[in-house]
Amino acid sequence: MIRIQDVTKTYWMGDVEVQALRGVSFEVHDGEMVAIMGPSGSGKSTLMNILGVLDQPSTGSYTIDEEEVADMSEAEMAEVRNRKIGFVFQSFNLLPKLSALANVELPMLYSGQFGRGEREERAINALEAVGLGDRVHHHPKELSGGQQQRVAIARSLVNDPTILLADEPTGALDSHSTEEVLAIFQRLNYEQGITIIFVTHEHDVAAHCRRLIRIRDGHIEADTPILDQQWKYNALPGVQTALARS
């Protein structure tokens, strides 16, 4: 579970003081799938950086599994990113010189908790889970955009994170790949109960989540559940059953 409490973030752009966040509070419980929307300049990216422990709040508190991030050292933050957070970026951010397998193994190399054989086994499992079991030795440039994003998803999951942070994950994909990737997120959330936070500016994408946080001018403007009528799901058997049950 993550909890954000009265978080502000102020930084300087030259001589101008920018108040990116002006007191934001919310909680995300385990197993939720939350979309964060907002226009550019709303503080959305700043919030994303803080949620991803890439940055620390100026004031306020941010806890992941009861661990306070606000007063961590850089090395401690790196460890939290490594163990508790999985990133999926708009531009995939795979290392071009490494194979899909090596890219997925990377977070485990830095955590150092698995041996060589176990690392490879877990990485292959993660790639199989996103449907890329036959592409493990391909390099990113040999894969389509959708496939690259699936490698990135496998990488984000491989250390069993508390939350998966996806920053415009479908922004660089065509509609077919978008469907594919969203289906994977929904299945991960539904089948494995993985907490997912989506940052997007597309309503269509946000509608695949179950909760929507709107942010504007550094404030939370609205924090509402997505009703069944508005909820979009991909035609996955599991998700359909879930809908039928609810």
Next chain:
Amino acid sequence: MNVFESFKIALSSLASNKLRSLLTMLGIIIGVGSVIALQSIGEGVVDKEQKRLQQNGTNLITVQPTSQSVGGIRLQTGNSNLTLEDSEAIADPERISKAEAAAPELQTGGQLTYNSKNTFAIGIGTTEAYPIVRDITLSAGEWFTESDVSQSKQYVILGATVAKDLFADDDPINKTVRINRVNFVVTGVMNPKGGTGFGSLDTRIYLPITTASKRLQGFRGPGQTSTGKTVSSIVVKTADTASVNPAISQITDLLRERHKIRGGQTDDFEIVNQQDLLQAAKDQQATYTIFLLVIASISLFVGGIGIMNIMLVTVTERTREIGIRKAIGAKPFDILIQFMIESISICFVGGLAGVVLGVASSIIVNATVPTLPTLLNPSTIVIAVGFAVAVGLFFGIYPARRASKLNPIDALRYE
């Protein structure tokens, strides 16, 4: 992140940019290669010199005339002031108890002819004691005797090389050779003493000192007058190395007394012992080593600057990669180590290539230039590679620290 994985990443990143890696390494390759090659040549030359000196024996003392000083003004060497009597006095065991044997040397030179063949040899006029002093053994014939010397017999002993040049496979004994148109009978041929070049005893001939001064008079160097009594130098052999210094002081006292040199006056002779020469050769080697270290330091320093430059470029180029690695959990220290290992790898691989280059040039020089024997020293190789790695460490720190301090948010946004 373990070190092995870091090495793999570093080596694969070097391999992915081969030309740049090679150019970066070039400074280190040349630095290490030249150190190894030059050191092997220097060591070979000094080793040759030392062997030559040791061949002469470390218990050998040479007395030479020197210029005299009068009232603080040094005069040019005029007449040789060492005489045959000086030599005989030194040979007297009651005066010089530490000397085992002493013999004079009167240097002449001359054209040797035998039938149609001829050669040039340094001639040494000396006495019957000479073989003992110089540890000379003969392969044929006999050395001239005391009476041969006093009767100025026209006898000559040939060095091994001279004998071979003039007689090839013939037996030289009792043959007559002409030295500057004077007939001499060959009474002995030396066993080869070894050594090459100008200083070798094998290219010399030996004759009674009395004969040398009477018969070859016109061909003596300017240092010798025609009194028939002066000598070029006196060679003294002591029983062992420990007796060298006591013998020197005994000889000094004796010669000062004989030459009537009073307390404050400087000697008109100098005494050189082989150990001093050996020490001089060793000092020369030490100087040479320092000189080499300076060259090596300069070339490795220049190479190191090249490496720092390329590493800074690499860090900038790979800003995004650093951002990705940090986002997925690389600590600043992990990034530092990654780039340090990369610069160390460049230097290590460059160092190994330098070893190959240096050893190859040393072998080639050894095979093609006979006057430059080379001697490869394994410790030089180890030190040179170690130095190269140290250069990588030192010049890698700044770029690696810069990489480790990058802000992940900015680094991820870097295009």
